[in-house]
Amino acid sequence: MDRNSRRDFVKILGGVAGVLSISPSIETVAKELDKKLYHIPQIPFDEDVTKNEDYWVWVQQSYTISPNVINFNNGGVSPQPVIVQDALDRYNRLSNEAPSYYMWRTLDEGREGLRLKLADLAGTSPEEIAINRNATEALETVIFGLNLKKGDEVVLTKQDYPNMIHAWRQREKRDGIVLKWINLDLPSEDIEYLVRKYEEQMTDKTKVVMITHLINWCGQLLPAKQISQMIRRKNKNIYILIDGAHSFAHFDFKIPDLEGDFFGTSLHKWLSAPFGTGMMYIKKERISEIWTMFASDNPQSSDIRKFEVLGTRSFPTEMATGYAVNFHNAIGSLRKQKRLHYLKNYWVEKAMNIKGFSVQTSLHLDFSGAIATFALKGMTVADLSSALFKKARIHTTGINWENINGVRVTPHVYTQLKDLDRLVDTIYHISKEI
Ligand SMILES: Cc1ncc(COP(=O)(O)O)c(C=O)c1O
Known part of the structure; x- marks a missing residue:
């Protein structure tokens, strides 16, 4: 990473500490939290990392994702990276030391x-x-x-x-x-x-x-x-x-x-x-x-x-x-959009070879992102969604709304390719049993 990019990173990551320099104890909390974000891989901002799994491992490790469930309903609500969880926890504890003082006199200004x-x-x-x-x-x-x-x-x-x-x-x-x-x-x-x-x-x-x-x-x-x-x-x-x-x-x-x-x-x-x-x-x-x-x-x-x-x-x-916001900026909006689109297309393009599979989402970058909704001929949405969970603990959401019927799959930046492979594999096995 060149010096300018490094300076940009520091600027982005230092932002909140600047904003929070209200009382010494809050500044200390902010500094401690900011230190954790410095583990970002040293990759220039202009490098296309869409398919660089070494880069995305850092993102995956920044979340505390359950090893027991494959969460493909990030469209409902997303998990928070650990830096956000830590900040929430730390500011909550600080607020509990004197709620009206910390919340109304200091944090309020944040x-x-x-x-x-x-x-x-x-x-x-x-x-x-x-x-x-x-x-x-x-x-x-x-x-x-x-x-x-x-x-x-x-x-x-x-x-x-x-x-x-x-x-x-x-x-x-x-x-x-x-x-x-x-x-x-x-x-x-x-x-x-x-x-x-x-x-x-x-x-x-x-x-x-x-x-x-x-x-x-x-x-x-x-x-x-x-x-x-x-x-x-x-x-x-x-x-x-x-x-x-x-x-x-x-x-x-x-x-x-x-x-x-x-x-x-x-x-x-x-x-x-x-x-x-x-x-x-x-x-x-x-x-x-x-x-x-x-x-x-x-x-x-x-x-x-x-x-x-x-x-x-x-x-x-x-x-x-x-x-x-800091975490998002450290990845960058364009990188994130491209990765999310890539993840969706990665599994849908493979699943398209499965007999009876249909998708109600475009694959084009101008018309779609991470979300895709699919169906399997001969199976209800509810049965399909529950079969995915029973067979492989894949959590999705069933959609029956107006003219849209199917199981919605939503990966996120922390999603691993092997989990998408598991999804395609499971859809294939379900299709064989219909
Ligand atoms: C298109 C759209 N609008 C609004 C909302 C409401 O979001 P929230 O429940 O966070 O208010 C949702 C939630 O999924 C949504 O999908």
Whole structure:
């Protein structure tokens, strides 16, 4: 590694210590934790490590993965690397020495440092980032915070996430807004088709369009930027809400690239931050238009912090999230995206030779990442998922949602190739027994 790259590493890894230099004891905790990250392999940032298993062993060893279960439901929620677990544990212990002193007088200030780190990763201004507990909270804050009146139309798809669908349905019942439904035929590698499906549901009354960036059921990546551009060409004032629960820290992009107004994500998914962490982006000029879910002294303010009046919350969790960003940056967004895509294609391409196997996910880098959903002819989703667990302790999730039926398999950066080989082998043996 050359001197510049090494300096970059040190800069990234030293970030949290800088942010935390509030009291000597917190600084000590941060320094101790940072030391552990210096075991990163010395590889230049520009080297393509997608298939370099020596590199990924370091990542695998950074997690505390069970040797007894092969976890292929990282799409639900991700484990945390040990550095994040340690930070959570240390800050929790520190907080327990004098909760209101450490949490409200010192750790509380760490949120501003975290905001800077997240904004840097997201490519936004820190003044556009609110830190909260999950994608549901972020997206529902916008759904319930928008000024909409009877007859206003919202465009969404049947393949969106249930929590968001329920929130819109509640507004439909309560406020008389009109929901205009798209039914997507997936997988698709046809940008024109995907954009057209949204366009077809738009009218003069359209006020909001919701786009799920990565569809959780089958791992379809939607061309959010092209959909946004089509919407803007029609009417600049339409609000664009992007559900990025599965795309943030999974794909290498910056939130403003998508050209939406709002973006909500969970950080306990692809960022591997502590459970119960999320983030909301609101374009600066839109902040004052959105009412808060939990009232603040000035609900129409243009300060993004008005969305953080949640009452008492876990400060250790927020502090540990900074370490998850460090860990992610140490790998790098592009490296991570390429590796996740490689892992998915690695097993799917092998499994395609199995009789009766079908996959409901694209293999193309522009339309997919780590998630794939598959079926075996002649077997129900529930039986297939339980056979994988019984035969090889492979944990997956069964999907039966609208027009998507199959077993969803989601590896993560710590996944070993031999576990994917085991998956393919087990699918083969199950197929022989049908
Ligand atoms: C597309 C999508 N949106 C939103 C969510 C909600 O995430 P959370 O439960 O972390 O709020 C999920 C969860 O899996 C999801 O897949």
